[in-house]
Amino acid sequence: MVLLEVRGMTKEFGGLRAIDSLDLTIEKGQIFGLIGPNGAGKSTAFNCIAGAFAPTAGVITFNNETINGQKPWNLCKKGLARTFQIVKPFASKSVLYNVMVASFATTNSRQVAEEKAIKVLESLNFADKKDILSSNLTIADRKRLEIARALATEPKLLLLDEVMAGLRPNEVDEMVEVLKKIREQGTTIFVIEHIMRAIMALSDRIVVIQFGKKIAEGTPKEIANNENVIKAYLGEDYVAA
Amino acid sequence: MNYKNINKVALVAILLIAFGLPLVIRSATYLHILVLLFFYAYLTTSWNLVGGFAGVLPLGHAAFVGIGAYTSTILFLQYGISPWIGMLVGGVLATIAGILIGLPTFKMRGAYFALATIAFAEGFRVIVENIDYIGPFKINGPRGLQIPPLDIGLANFMFASKEPYYYIILIMLVAVVVLTYVISRSKLGYYLNAGGEEPEAAMALGVNVARAKLIAMAMSSFLTAMAGTFYAQFTLYIHPKSIISLDLSFEIAFIALIGGRGSIAGPILGALLLRPVGDFSRIYFGDTLPGMHLIIFGLVLILVMHYQPRGLQEPLTRLYNNLIRRITHNTTGR
């Protein structure tokens, strides 16, 4: 079953075309990767899908409903959650408070929200830090908080924007396992990542974009062997490695 | 006794003292001062609902005080409608005004909202100060309105002694504090805090930030207008310079900020600490060094923002907690 379908999505900033008629189809239960060089338009694509920006053109269908131009908070309630590349914690609040804001998306009761938040934190092995002020977290934990908050909204589709950037190798491995577990629990994941090792290990399917345009799509194996991708993005080192 | 119990005992003790005070203090002058103190604490707590939790800076709350005072007074003087009803009507009018200001500005940078509140309050003052009638309603321009104390009684919100006023404002204060407590623990409270701190993240997590702020603004406007009616009935005289002034708007905001925005105790602490200091320095320096009390106020404002941006409430709470910890430690340590 198709969960997210993007057709001809274009986004212009003034004269700059950050996304150029992008097409994607994400099946339910997939982990779908999006890669590309810096400034390729990956985050912009997320922003359009999640409702932060209205796309200049194109149709976005989520769960059989056209969602162009809908507000982010409504999309969130429909099951579309996202993290931010530049993390945005509610800095003066505890980890638990941060996650509870998100778990209120599906309930009005404080008690239910708290229980749900703790469950999410436990599933991420994060519950021991629930009372720490989010401004005092390490980078790795801030990224984890981003995921925890997004998960607490009970999404059908989770958009993850470079949640592994800045993590140490062992932390990356840990994150890969976490994401696999989230998928096993039934959440579809759409992930932007620069760390090739991680995205190759995770993704069922990968789209590569450059200057806002799709230059390749396929399984991790196909992508790793694609001439265009190697030239544009992966570089000769990757093949050698 | 554990920490929670001590807090409860302390709270009950404070309430008992507050309600018992008129039995001890018989002087009308002192009661008058206390009533005004609570009046300010009520205003700053109401302000805090939007100014503290929603992370915006309303600087025109005196306009809502004015709307409340004028509405109930006009209804009473011209139509004989009880100020209790006028209080609610004023609240509704203020709510409408508050929503109209918030509607366009909550989607933008906080500066726009701050400036819009000032412009609204000043515009309202200019109108009230300069015209005698709005339609059939007598405003009486700069001379203000006087309420003749003829029909004393609860129905007319008019009393011969200070005690009833004391209890009314005390109950109002307790009610607004309880409301603040309930909201701060509710979904709305979480949404306000989140939207105030990181609007984009909040929106992505399902928070309609502008709507949450509007709700807070509506409640704050309503409650502030109720204080206006109280003030009119307490002093039986309202005029635009004193109740719709920019000075009052700023004073409400700054007392709450110095006390500690976004906390429950902060705005009350601010009012209870700063009002007396302000009055004292005004009386003490007023003749010899005009403006000295405002220089002090400005300095306090800057220093607090510098060293305690979350307000005086923070170090005071820490002090209190340490004290309690020491007490509980001593008693359970045996």
Next chain:
Amino acid sequence: MYYIIEDTINGILMGSIYGLTAMGLTIIFGVLKVVNFAHGSMLMVGMYLAYWAVTLSGMHPYLAIVLVAPAMFLFGYTLQNFVIKPIFIAEKNVREPLTVIIVTTGIWYILDNLTLLIFGPQYRSLADNPLNGQMLEIGEMFISVPKLYGCITAVITALGVYWFFQKTDMGRAIRATSMDREAASLMGINQYKIYNVAFGIGAATAGIAAVTLVPFYNVFPTVGVLFDIKGFIIVVLGGLGSIGGALAGGIIIGIIESVGPQFMTATWTEAIVYGLFLVVLFVKPSGLFGQKHDW
């Protein structure tokens, strides 16, 4: 009919002076993204400086610019560096530090009341300056000469500031910071130094405005408050951050204030100004000449 033309012209002249008083407000907002509530007080300080410079030396009032503008630049630079900057640093993580607004209000209280303490509440004016009461007669119309000078000064200042921001390295660095703090600091621009300079420039334009006002306007400790509120309205009308917008907003207010009384009482003109402000907020919140809001 002549009256209306005369009033319109005088309104434009006075309005451009209003625009000049608000220019610093819009410059500071454009870069620091905070409203400087002490701006009127800085204008007041500038007016006292100009008043005493002219009174003590007997020079032509406009010569005082040479003294007042640099002095006010230093004043603004120092104020931002020592009083406001620490707050910015403390609130680095906060997206829009409203505490800075509050601190500028503290500065306002202190400056106004210190002035009251030192100079007393009395109104002062440069009674025997060469511009006082001068009128230009064109046909049946009378045009105020000091306001005409003020208008010319306002336009020259606006052009100068515009040139500075477009053509100088420092100006470009300031614009880069105003567009994207983070990117600018990645490019090696010291954000706080830029804030100091922007604040200094804002204060200097307030100083220039002060010089244009002193020949025909009373000087007293709370004179800034009048221009503060007016300034807020002007910059929102014109678009917060837009220099040309400040001039245009000022002129709109100037015209309403001077033509309005022909048709209604002065009070209603004042009320109309506030009403116009609120209407603009509703219809085009970014102001008549501002860019579309940034979030």
